[in-house]
Amino acid sequence: MPDRPDDLLPATRRALLHRLATAQAEGRTPSAVAAVVRDGRTVWTGARSMIDDHAPTPDVQYRIGSITKTFTAVLVLRLRDEGRLDLADPLERHLPGTAAGPATVAQLLSHTSGLAAETPGPWWERTDGALRPGLADLLGAEPRRHPAGRAYHYSNPGFALLGALVERLRGEPWGEVLRAELIEPLGLTRTTLLPQAPHAGGFAVHPWADVLLPEPLTDTGLMAPAGQLWSTAADLARWAAFLADGDDRVLTSATLAEMRRPAGPPEEGTWSAGYGLGLALWRDAGGLRYGHAGTMPGFRAGLWVDADERLGAVVLANATSGPQDPAEVAADLLRITAEHEPRPPAPWRPLVEPDQDLLALTGPWYWGAEAFTLHLRAGRVLELLPAAAPAGPGTRFRPGPDGGFTGEDGYHAGEPLRVVRAADGSVHHLDLGSFVLTRAPYGPADAVPGGVDPAGWR
Structure with missing residues (x-):
């Protein structure tokens, strides 16, 4: 992904550089490197x-800490998509003998397992992994x-256990699985478990004086899936592009969309920060x-994507x-990029050879006396x-192999939508997870649960 100087307007590029320069100066950081995709x-x-x-150039390695967790999560979701595990499986089903056994894979991915935030003993980030030789x-x-399942509580050991789960099911060390399944297919040639030159040195900056202290560059051993990786701005730019669009060789866009949905969030519209499956959300x-x-x-380090x-x-x-x-x-x-150069909407285009049966379903529908409109979009x-609020929250329904539909988002996410036909084949009503949608308010009467007053509207 070469950087082309004409990709962004000069004013945008200057604003981006000014923000990075301010961060390096006011943050008293020896160096900083950034990229926008x-x-x-x-x-x-x-x-x-x-x-x-x-x-530093975009090819100089830095340690990326917990951005490593996004790589580990993708490896786990690959196993799920292959049918090797279910997110609802307890860890002990695949990795017996750990103290976290009853926690589910989904709880470990979403930091809702209730496990401790850190390992016992000396601070794992500054000590050799040999001090923690076993799970x-x-x-x-x-x-x-x-x-388990009751609260969000960030757990580094939880992701170490997910790395061990990957090792157990793949029969290879976590680092080898990472290389074969993610690094090589996506061309992340400068993403490694241990530093490779050229790489930055790590420093602590004194809080009250402009002096530095070198930090140890440790190999964290079994904790590697929680925060070991070294990478570059160029490689993480490629990783961000993958997290935005997916890559069928690695993980589909549909599974990535699942990863970025909040795990056990508050009611829709009330949250500003959360966590999905290995991804922080804001x-x-x-x-x-x-x-x-x-x-x-x-x-x-920091990495964010706006899909x-x-x-x-x-x-x-x-x-x-x-x-x-x-x-x-x-x-x-x-x-800064979005404000200076907002993305124009995609041009409107008509559907190509729309399904006539689905086209006939479009228009007004009623749940009791509440009015809705049904629209046909691309991909059936x-x-x-x-x-009452056509720009407000609704639900998109994706077609299934059985002729029905399944909600993708909103209140009806995961709920089935069925077209119910009369004896003559005409559409009688829609069944949305037991909710009945009819073409007229509270009609026809035989479709409405509880029936309708025979005297009708008056």
Whole structure:
């Protein structure tokens, strides 16, 4: 994905560089490198450094910390899509003998397993993985902090166990599975378990003085699936493009959409931050963004994707802490690009050879006295919208092999929609998960649960 200077307007490029430069200066970071992806390829890169006339290139490795979890999650979802496991399976079904056995795969992916946030013993991020040689060393005698499935509680050991699950089902070390299934197909040639030159050094910056302290570059062993990886701005730009669109060689766009749905969220419309299946979620007036932040001693990173804008942003820095969080800077790069150069809507185009039976279903429908409209979209998709607020939340229904439809989003996500026909073959009503939709308010009477007053409307 080459960076072409004419991909973004000069004012946009200057605003992006100014934001990165401000982050490096005010964040007191030895160096920082960033990239923006649009429509599947890199459209901007930038870098700043404490060394005059020198800045890291997009191919310099940094440690990416918990962005590693997005890779681990994709490996697990690949196993699910192949039928090797179900997200509802308890871990012990596939990886017996751990203290987290009753937790389900989905709970581990979404940090709702209730497991401890960190390993027992010395701080795993700064100590050699040889100190934790077995899975039993990843969790203490009392591994749970909350009942499973009841609360979001971030767990690094939980993702280490997911990496061990991948190893068990694939019969290969996690790093080898990662290389064969993700790194090679997507061309992430500079993403590795251990650093490969050229790579940045990791530093702690003194909180009250402008001095540095080198941080150790440890191999975390069994904890690697939670935060071990090293990568570059160029490789993570490719990864962001994959997270936006999918790649059928690796994971479909439909499964990626599943990963970015909140796991056990509050009621729709009330949340601004959450977690899906291995992906952190953030929502505001600009829409939904997803990705991950990453921290390891000496390094911080951020990666966010906006699927609607088909935008991604990556920021890598080599300081343990500071007032400028690379994840927040990456979010700002998304916002700057979208505000300076908003994505124009796709042109409207008519359907090609629409299904006449589905076309006949379109128009007004009524649930009791509440009015809806049914629309036919591309791919034989039906969309049900409230008539009073046609731009408001509705549900899209994807066709299934049995002639019915299944809700994709909104209140009716996962619910079945069936076309019920009369004896003569005409459409009698629609059954939406036991809700009856008719062509007239409360009619025909024989379709309405509980019947209709025989005197009718009066």
